[in-house]
Amino acid sequence: MGIHKEGIKILIILVVCLVGLNLVIGHFFPGNEGIHYIIMSASFLLFLFILQFFRNPKVKVPYNDSHILAPADGKVVVVEKTIESEYLKEERIQISIFMSVLNVHINRSPAAGEVKYFRYHPGKYLVAWHPKSSTLNERTTIVLTLKNGLDIVVRQIAGIMARRIKYYIRKGDRLEQGQEFGFIKFGSRLDVFLPLNAAIKIKPGMATRAGKTVLAALP
Numbered sequence: 001m002g003i004h005k006e007g008i009k010i011l012i013i014l015v016v017c018l019v020g021l022n023l024v025i026g027h028f029f030p031g032n033e034g035i036h037y038i039i040m041s042a043s044f045l046l047f048l049f050i051l052q053f054f055r056n057p058k059v060k061v062p063y064n065d066s067h068i069l070a071p072a073d074g075k076v077v078v079v080e081k082t083i084e085s086e087y088l089k090e091e092r093i094q095i096s097i098f099m100s101v102l103n104v105h106i107n108r109s110p111a112a113g114e115v116k117y118f119r120y121h122p123g124k125y126l127v128a129w130h131p132k133s134s135t136l137n138e139r140t141t142i143v144l145t146l147k148n149g150l151d152i153v154v155r156q157i158a159g160i161m162a163r164r165i166k167y168y169i170r171k172g173d174r175l176e177q178g179q180e181f182g183f184i185k186f187g188s189r190l191d192v193f194l195p196l197n198a199a200i201k202i203k204p205g206m207a208t209r210a211g212k213t214v215l216a217a218l219p
Contacts, residue, residue, distance in 0.1 A: 004056040004106060006166055006183045014050055018043040055104060059211040061178030065147055068110045068198065068216045069178060070208035071154055072190040074099040079204055084153055084193045087117055087143050092153070092193040093200065095215055097208050099188050107156060107182040108211040109144065109175040110192055116151060117143035118171045140167055140182070144175065150218065153193035156182055178211035194218075 003011070022039055029035045061069070078096035083089070099105055121139050138158040145151050156165050167182040175181060194200075198216040202208070208215070 002056040070213040073103040112177040113144040113146040155191040157189040
């Protein structure tokens with residue numbers, strides 16, 4: 001278990017601010033051990049909360065070209081047929097995974113393939129489970145061409161607390177199954193659009209692990 005690179009700067013700033021706060025409290029309330037203890041305890045708990053958000057666990061990916069793996073840790077909130085209107089412009093099965101602030105927010109490729117299309121969209125910050133968040137919120141759209149020639153779509157969606165989507169890919173890149181391709185800071189959502197003949201292995205309410213949980217099997 002390590003710390004993700006996206007958290008290093010934030011954690012350093014947080015430590016400096018918390019140490020400064022405790023020094024100020026100590027200066028203005030000398031000898032008041034009760035206040036010192038409360039502030040120190042609150043500072044420690046806040047640091048642990050932010051620290052766990054940026055944890056970077058090692059993942060042993062169960063490589064399988066016929067499987068679509070979860071791109072994020074979280075909970076499945078949507079499994080339904082819908083029209084993917086940005087690129088494919090056809091009916092697909094949409095699987096949406098909501099990530100709370102307690103989840104690891106590393107995003108991993110659900111399958112091996114080449115990035116055929118990539119686009120970043122600035123936008124609003126509706127709650128991630130809002131029906132219109134997938135078209136109105138800050139987001140990215142990734143079209144991944146698999147080894148068998150099939151295209152799938154993966155979409156990062158920022159939530160009401162997530163004000164920054166990070167991505168480490170561009171058009172033409174090749175991704176391995178389970179490879180990290182992005183990070184979203186604080187609560188957010190990942191959508192995956194699969195062909196109608198995919199055999200879905202999950203249902204709403206189920207928990208997922210990025211690069212581990214099998215969402216679907218391709219024919």
